[in-house]
Amino acid sequence: EAQVTQNPRYLITVTGKKLTVTCSQNMNHEYMSWYRQDPGLGLRQIYYSMNVEVTDKGDVPEGYKVSRKEKRNFPLILESPSPNQTSLYFCASKISGTGLLQETQYFGPGTRLLVL
Amino acid sequence: AQSVTQLGSHVSVSEGALVLLRCNYSSSVPPYLFWYVQYPNQGLQLLLKYTSAATLVKGINGFEAEFKKSETSFHLTKPSAHMRDAAEYFCAVRATSGTYKYIFGTGTRLKVLA
Numbered sequence: 001e002a003q004v005t006q007n008p009r010y011l012i013t014v015t016g017k018k019l020t021v022t023c024s025q026n027m028n029h030e031y032m033s034w035y036r037q038d039p040g041l042g043l044r045q046i047y048y049s050m051n052v053e054v055t056d057k058g059d060v061p062e063g064y065k066v067s068r069k070e071k072r073n074f075p076l077i078l079e080s081p082s083p084n085q086t087s088l089y090f091c092a093s094k095i096s097g098t099g100l101l102q103e104t105q106y107f108g109p110g111t112r113l114l115v116l
Numbered sequence: 117a118q119s120v121t122q123l124g125s126h127v128s129v130s131e132g133a134l135v136l137l138r139c140n141y142s143s144s145v146p147p148y149l150f151w152y153v154q155y156p157n158q159g160l161q162l163l164l165k166y167t168s169a170a171t172l173v174k175g176i177n178g179f180e181a182e183f184k185k186s187e188t189s190f191h192l193t194k195p196s197a198h199m200r201d202a203a204e205y206f207c208a209v210r211a212t213s214g215t216y217k218y219i220f221g222t223g224t225r226l227k228v229l230a
Contacts, residue, residue: 004159031216040125042206043160043220050216058217090159103148103167103210105218107159 002027004108006091012114013081021076021111023091030096032074033058033105034066036087043090049074050096081115088112118143120209122221130229135179135194137224139207142188149190150208151181154223160206166190168212177201202228 004025013019025032033048035058045058049068063085065077074093078085089112092105123138141147148167152160164175171183181192192205207221 033218035220040222042122042222043208045218045220048216048218056216059219092160103150103165104162105160107161109159 002106004091004093004106006089006108006111008111009109010112012116014116015082016080019078019081019113021078021089021091021113023074023076023108024072025074025091025093025106026072027093027095027106028071029093029106030071031105032068032091032093034064034074034076035090035092036060036085037090037110038087046076046089081113083115086113086115118147118209118211118219120207120219120221122205122207122224124224125222126225126227128227128229129197131199132196135192135197135201135226137192137205137207137226139181139190139192139221140188141190141207141209143209143211145212146183146185147212148210149181149183150210150218151175151179151190151192152206152208152220153177154204154206156203163192163205197226197228199228199230202226 030051034046035043044060047066049055091108094105095102119142121140150165151163164173166183174180204225
């Protein structure tokens with residue numbers, strides 16, 4: 001089954017304790033992205049990656065890191081989490097390129113993070 | 117800079133009534149436009165997309181949207197609401213060149229009344 005998986009699905013941590021949220025897709029997609037969803041703010045893009053070793057900032061990259069060493073994986077790293085990073089996080093992927101067929105992002109189920 | 121505005125954070129309709137969810141975009145050139153749906157405790161699912169082909173776009177579950185350049189709008193409609201349409205809907209935009217950033221609206225929660 002074609003899917004985007006995220007782990008963990010739920011996480012409670014404390015301020016300053018480094019954490020990683022993993023994202024993996026099995027569709028051989030070049031493009032992957034991370035979003036955070038907050039009430040009243042919708043989704044905001046954190047980082048995206050066009051392919052292996054190619055990443056770029058979205059609208060809210062501060063406090064986050066990413067890496068893309070393999071095509072299928074795109075982990076999100078919070079080196080020193082703070083309470084304002086409490087949020088619902090989504091990973092997404094799609095085929096590279098433009099046009100009707102390529103412009104469909106597939107979203108993971110989400111990771112709910114609480115930073116105390 | 118690009119942006120999208122969704123008018124109405126909550127919309128209620130009766131079952132069988134017309135659904136109209138509003139989205140306006142701001143962009144110097146017509147961008148790619150999308151509508152996504154999020155059911156409770158799930159990720160987002162693409163409903164439909166506009167990529168500079170036909171201005172009237174048909175999506176899944178009976179939804180459609182019309183791109184109107186003169187009004188910078190991309191409103192989502194469905195002729196007859198079903199209970200299963202209750203969800204949160206997001207409009208999104210991406211520039212057609214130069215960037216692969218996506219900008220999402222703040223969402224509209226649709227409630228369908230029996």
